[in-house]
Amino acid sequence: MSYLELAGLQKRYGASVAVDDVSLAVEKGEAVALLGPSGCGKTTTLRMLAGLVEPDRGAIRVDGIAMTNLPAHKRNMGYVFQSYALFPHLSVAGNVAFGLEERRRPKAEIARQVEDALALVRLAGLDQRRPRELSGGQQQRVALARALVIHPSVLLLDESLSNLDAKLRDAMRHEIRSIQRSLGITTLFVTHDQVEALTMCDRIAVMHRGRIAQIGTAEDIYERPATRFVAEFVGRANALPATRGPDGKVLLWNEPQPVAAPASGEFDVFVRPQRMRIVPLSEAVGSENVRVSGRILRSVFVGDHVEVLVEGAGGQLTVEMPSGSPALAEGAEVAVIWRAQDSLPFPREAP
Ligand SMILES: Nc1ncnc2c1ncn2[C@@H]1O[C@H](COP(=O)(O)OP(=O)(O)OP(=O)(O)O)[C@@H](O)[C@H]1O
Ligand SMILES: [Mg+2]
Incomplete structure (x- = not known):
């Protein structure tokens, strides 16, 4: 009791x-x-x-x-x-x-x-x-x-x-x-x-x-x-619209990813901005990572971190990087990566 x-x-x-x-x-x-x-x-x-x-x-x-x-x-x-x-x-x-x-x-x-x-x-x-x-x-x-x-x-x-x-x-x-x-x-x-x-x-x-x-x-x-x-509601999150490839694989921004999908229905994959990293397009990425590619729209210094807005095939996302990270040029083509386990799938129409 x-x-x-x-x-x-x-x-x-x-x-x-x-x-x-x-x-x-x-x-x-x-x-x-x-x-x-x-x-x-x-x-x-x-x-x-x-x-x-x-x-x-x-x-x-x-x-x-x-x-x-x-x-x-x-x-x-x-x-x-x-x-x-x-x-x-x-x-x-x-x-x-x-x-x-x-x-x-x-x-x-x-x-x-x-x-x-x-x-x-x-x-x-x-x-x-x-x-x-x-x-x-x-x-x-x-x-x-x-x-x-x-x-x-x-x-x-x-x-x-x-x-x-x-x-x-x-x-x-x-x-x-x-x-x-x-x-x-x-x-x-x-x-x-x-x-x-x-x-x-x-x-x-x-x-x-x-x-x-x-x-x-x-x-x-x-x-x-x-x-x-x-x-x-709690904290910030990017919601990436997911689709299913012909083989059942999850696609984010049109690329197949090592992410688990709900049994059925449309869904989005939620990722916290500070769990994401920006790397050069050429960098090799392990199979435990999700990777999408896009272009840097904006990079804004907000005191204790830098917010970077990236646009790609599936829309826009925000990456939060520690301040002091190397400067990123607007317009640069980059990859955004994060650990597969930091991906949270939620049905699109659910509460
Ligand atoms: N005396 C009342 N008569 C009619 N509706 C009420 C009454 N009190 C609350 N409500 C309604 O009940 C719902 C919940 O209200 P409540 O005041 O508990 O919300 P809250 O979570 O405290 O919101 P806030 O963060 O704005 O203070 C609201 O839709 C409100 O309009
Ligand atoms: Mg109240």
Whole structure:
């Protein structure tokens, strides 16, 4: 039995299904990211957990206890909303104290807990400010302190970094992750940002159309995407249209390749840009490699790597080379090679 369990959760709004069938098991102290595009059902899933939305079907258990019929304030979950949702008329301390006052804790205890929570998020000394007198990052910390002060059994964070600038977002990612780890708090973290999911969580659940398409470590999901959607959504990938030769061999850009094909139907072969290499046309290539040929359209230096766009018989592809690689002339005829095992075939019309 896992600490947090979601089993067959479903929520419909009229004819549309916001969450179709979500099952997920999270261990105590683990941080799991719900990663997916806009509208896939991430927030609805969190709101069902928190008791803010009633599921049509399914069960939620924390430490073996059924949550489904408990009202929100009895679930002991800390929720950080995307917009922070701070009370504008209350001070920082008043905002953080809110959940404890709701639970009718003694005044002295509340003061102590609020002080501890503000110290944890490094806001000591700002307790009498109003939310409008704080920066975006500081407001975010208040929202986090407000969620943590009740010592929640589960922490729910909904896109809570999306309003911050890139630098602050990065700093907050590390800070939240280190607080989450030091408190050992079981966390579900909603985001549509892959970097956030990768840096902040132990495992990632990729959501698509109200379902979990795949759950695993960042490496599982990136190296072994379970579906075409996951391969496209997480990281970058070239999709090369494949055809079948008369002998059943797979052809990419009209050349036969050592790539496995699905039993039937049209398909594309996905390859990560950094798994590809550009070599001279004349270079001999082992039989364990895929090789297509084309012409360099563009080569762009983007800081830590060089992106090279190559056009050939089957379209265009992008190769990511380490910066410092020998310069490549636009218009040059080259071969692009990669290991056969780095080719991921997916049916063309599949999810
Ligand atoms: N109260 C509601 N009434 C009707 N439809 C809703 C309601 N809440 C959500 N939906 C619909 O359910 C689907 C899932 O919404 P949800 O907010 O869970 O998506 P999300 O993954 O959080 O998206 P985003 O990344 O944009 O925040 C969407 O199509 C949305 O329009
Ligand atoms: Mg949302």
